[in-house]
Amino acid sequence: MNSRVMTTPTSLTYEIAAVLRTEILRGQYRPGERLPSERDLAVRFHSSRGVVREALTNLAQLGIIDIQPGGVRIVPRERAHLSILGHLMKLDNPPDPQLVDQFLQIFGALSVLTTRSAIQKASPDQLTQARELVAELDRQANSFDGMHRAWRELLEFFKSIDKNLVLQLIGNDLKAQFVDQILTLGIKPDLDETVHNMLVKDLDEALRLGDAQQAADAIQDYSDHMRVFVVSAVTARQQRKVDS
Amino acid sequence: MNSRVMTTPTSLTYEIAAVLRTEILRGQYRPGERLPSERDLAVRFHSSRGVVREALTNLAQLGIIDIQPGGVRIVPRERAHLSILGHLMKLDNPPDPQLVDQFLQIFGALSVLTTRSAIQKASPDQLTQARELVAELDRQANSFDGMHRAWRELLEFFKSIDKNLVLQLIGNDLKAQFVDQILTLGIKPDLDETVHNMLVKDLDEALRLGDAQQAADAIQDYSDHMRVFVVSAVTARQQRKVDS
């Protein structure tokens, strides 16, 4: 029951932060430029300084503004934190295909990393377990949702073997920022059957032999296919929107 | 003049956030447990509710607490955001060697990614520029600081060619959280001369041929050497501390 909650997304603070965030990310202020004072912002939003301050603290933690006695200033985007990614993506609907592409590239690369590292560390028993999951992945080949779940389980399993906290945290952020959002777009990559079979075969063989490199390669291939598919789907949507 | 500033690290809000963050990361509260109320915290810190609220908003954005009407609750660490990494590392001095190792592993992997991608996209002219930077890297071989600077410049250059915003943002976070901190520890990896020469030679050759894979491999080797060195240095410090 309490799975999706976060700092109530329905508070004034949250809304003000969202408005300002959007304005800043859209580039309505130049880097180094000063934001209106807290008092002025409070007036603008028919709110109070306290709430505005909380909103500003939010943005400061995203690394897009710099609060200092004397004034709040815009920070150049290159110095922002990872957490702006999701917001950057939500700026447009559908999101910028290039951004999606970059995102999936990194996501894939990290998956590859996890896989390789996990298999190097895995016990024979764990390798067997992993092969189970691959078999399950194969069985779910006909439904996207089932496959997506199986896929996630496999990667989660690798992650749990790898036990790299850094990787896990980056994964959290990226997933929170992106994966769920792409899913709500309703893009359901329907993988080519031959590609799918190849992936499963390679992966199973790699796990049987404990060949980390081969497994990593398989994951890389799979990620690339997925990426190309998703990006072209997003691009198509953008086209459709431009046409209408 | 304005390079290292961030939300004034010398404010009450900041201090309170730091204290609570440390307590939470040290595990003094169980996941799901309730934090004292804002009013109680204000009393405890001889402060006001407003300030406490700002501090709490901070922690909520790190993903370590969940603020809800009715009470503030602790979130399990697995669901936290990347931004806690730095704080996790500052928890102990010297930091946990295993964490450092994991960190450098990811950092290296991302550097490799950037390098490969950059060289694939690079124009002949850019490749030449990169070779300049490698030459500079070679010239600085005797001083750590100079070499570190040259090294950074080279990677920055690759990053600017790659133009992958996602990668850049992750890099920002990781650097902010870690690299600078490791530097303040005063650990100055003194690379073996043969390793250094090998790196420079391979890298230069790769750039001359535009061989992305070879360049990536060289970076990987270099990262691995650095990592092993730093981790063992950190471990040594920990030992020394245990002994005393």
Place this chain on the structure above:
DNA sequence: TGACTATATTGGTCTGACCAAATTGGTCCT
């Protein structure tokens, strides 16, 4: 014992005030 309800508690927001630091604009000297 379990479902329900009233009360106390908690976060969300507002107001208005004071302080210290930074900005700004004017002044004075060169």
Place this chain on the structure above:
DNA sequence: AGGACCAATTTGGTCAGACCAATATAGTCA
């Protein structure tokens, strides 16, 4: 005119006390 200096204003940082709505809790009743 140009630059250094200084005072007034603006800005963020903090505090106190108040009200509301949602939640949690304890007490009550079936």
